[in-house]
Amino acid sequence: QKEVEQNSGPLSVPEGAIASLNCTxxxxxxQSFFWYRQYSGKSPELIMFIYSNGDKEDGRxxxxxxxxxxxxxxxxxxxxxxxxxxxxxxxxxxxxxxxxLTFGKGTHLIIQP
Amino acid sequence: DAGITQSPRxxxxxxxxxxxxxxxxxxxxxxxFWYRQDLGHGLRLIYYSAAADITDKGEVPDGYxxxxxxxxxxxxxxxxxTRSQTSVYFCATARGATSTDTQYFGPGTRLTVL
Numbered sequence: 001q002k003e004v005e006q007n008s009g010p011l012s013v014p015e016g017a018i019a020s021l022n023c024t025x026x027x028x029x030x031q032s033f034f035w036y037r038q039y040s041g042k043s044p045e046l047i048m049f050i051y052s053n054g055d056k057e058d059g060r061x062x063x064x065x066x067x068x069x070x071x072x073x074x075x076x077x078x079x080x081x082x083x084x085x086x087x088x089x090x091x092x093x094x095x096x097x098x099x100x101l102t103f104g105k106g107t108h109l110i111i112q113p
Numbered sequence: 114d115a116g117i118t119q120s121p122r123x124x125x126x127x128x129x130x131x132x133x134x135x136x137x138x139x140x141x142x143x144x145x146f147w148y149r150q151d152l153g154h155g156l157r158l159i160y161y162s163a164a165a166d167i168t169d170k171g172e173v174p175d176g177y178x179x180x181x182x183x184x185x186x187x188x189x190x191x192x193x194x195t196r197s198q199t200s201v202y203f204c205a206t207a208r209g210a211t212s213t214d215t216q217y218f219g220p221g222t223r224l225t226v227l
Contacts, residue, residue: 034215043203043219043220043221044156044218045218046215046216046217049215088156099169100144100171100212100213101213101216103156105153105155
């Protein structure tokens with residue numbers, strides 16, 4: 001059974017600080033991970049995809065993956081009010097899986113000006 | 114290039130009525146999905162489709178029917194709407210050959226069942 005755990009929050013971070021979002025997963029077959037961002041009243045949009053252990057950086061966003069610990073995180077540097085949203089983690093099974101992605105319930109992030 | 118469109122964007126209906134939510138994509142992606150999103154439950158997969166005329170159940174399929182006669186369209190029908198089906202419904206497509214490739218979401222339909 002695939003389970004994805006995220007702290008629902010809200011996580012409140014002051015503007016300019018680093019926001020750290022965490023995701024743990026139960027399926028050891030998960031090979032890679034998606035991070036989606038969802039603004040209130042909008043649909044999820046892809047912001048990061050990571051498939052290797054270690055860090056992947058894209059602008060102010062850094063995804064960190066530790067397969068041994070079944071843990072993936074998303075760091076947002078120099079947080080901006082526009083980063084206030086819900087962030088969804090979704091593991092991807094190796095080999096593609098059979099029935100799509102399983103999304104975590106998301107962490108609600110609030111960047112305080 | 115519109116990508117994925119959903120219609121209607123907002124719908125209010127009454128218990129027992131049949132409702133069809135439409136999803137249309139312009140990318141020719143093979144996989145299409147229907148999710149519902151509720152507070153406390155996150156995104157839950159209702160049905161998905163690997164190609165035209167191929168559909169399969171997701172996590173919460175009861176009370177819903179899908180069809181896919183053309184690659185670009187994937188309508189979702191609530192045969193007899195219930196209050197518990199009040200939700201936001203998202204259609205998504207997956208670029209690539211598997212159901213776990215990158216998914217792209219439509220704008221959503223907010224459905225209220227009175």
